[in-house]
Amino acid sequence: MDGITDHNGKQIMLSDSEDDDLPATPQRRIRALVVDTDDHLREIHADMLKRLGVETRSVKTGQEALEIIRYDEIYDLILLARHFPVIDGVQVTKMLRDMEYPATIVGVTRRLTESQWEEFFSAGLDDCIDYETPVSAKTLAFVVETTPRRQTWKLRNVYSTVYQSFLGPRPASGSGSGSSSTSRKD
Numbered sequence: 001m002d003g004i005t006d007h008n009g010k011q012i013m014l015s016d017s018e019d020d021d022l023p024a025t026p027q028r029r030i031r032a033l034v035v036d037t038d039d040h041l042r043e044i045h046a047d048m049l050k051r052l053g054v055e056t057r058s059v060k061t062g063q064e065a066l067e068i069i070r071y072d073e074i075y076d077l078i079l080l081a082r083h084f085p086v087i088d089g090v091q092v093t094k095m096l097r098d099m100e101y102p103a104t105i106v107g108v109t110r111r112l113t114e115s116q117w118e119e120f121f122s123a124g125l126d127d128c129i130d131y132e133t134p135v136s137a138k139t140l141a142f143v144v145e146t147t148p149r150r151q152t153w154k155l156r157n158v159y160s161t162v163y164q165s166f167l168g169p170r171p172a173s174g175s176g177s178g179s180s181s182t183s184r185k186d
Contacts, residue, residue, distance in 0.1 A: 030053075030054045030144060030147055031055045031056075031057075031074070032054045032055070032056050032075060032079065033057050033058070033059070033065060033077070033079070034049065034056060034079045035058070035059055035078065035080045035081060035084075036058075036079070037060055037061065037081060037083070037084055037085075039060075041108075041133055041134050042058045043058070045079055045108070046058045048140050049079075052140065054077070054144055061086065062087035062088060063084075063086050063087050065080070066087065066092060069096070069101065074102065074103065075103045076103055076147050077103060077104050077106065077147045078096075078104070079135075080105055080106065080107055082109045082112065089107060089120065090120050091123075093124050093125050094123040096124070097124030104143075104148060105126050106125070106128065106129060107120050107127070107128035107129065107130075108129050108133060108135060109128060109130045109133075110133050111130065
């Protein structure tokens with residue numbers, strides 16, 4: 001048995017047979033960005049993605065997510081909470097869709113009302129996992145398995161120009177947020 005803890009500190013056990021049911025590591029490299037203010041949930045989701053062979057980076061806020069996307073490679077999958085200070089998940093989703101950002105965006109939420117669901121999906125969300133935090137290994141494996149192949153982002157330069165006034169100038173190289181992590185498996 002292998003285990004991790006949930007956001008309440010409760011041990012979540014994954015049986016060996018449960019791991020055996022997970023799909024094999026993807027044939028192609030998938031890059032994911034996990035965005036959640038809850039440090040524990042962010043870590044759990046990032047760790048599960050890494051176990052699935054996904055190159056993963058994580059940040060705490062919607063604003064950090066937009067910064068990372070502005071200067072980093074393109075992500076195939078974004079796991080995005082709804083509630084953040086300054087820029088919430090709905091606004092992040094809308095901005096990314098307005099920029100024609102090619103990632104699959106999956107909301108990871110707790111108990112949304114019907115109007116909140118509608119607002120999130122209207123912004124351009126591809127899917128939403130509600131009432132399941134942390135997300136189960138099987139659900140996350142399904143999300144990874146169904147994530148489409150990475151596309152070229154044609155509007156990267158437009159995005160940099162349009163949102164520079166909102167996000168500010170690019171930080172000096174070498175500086176970064178202590179809340180992000182990158183895992184690469186070659």
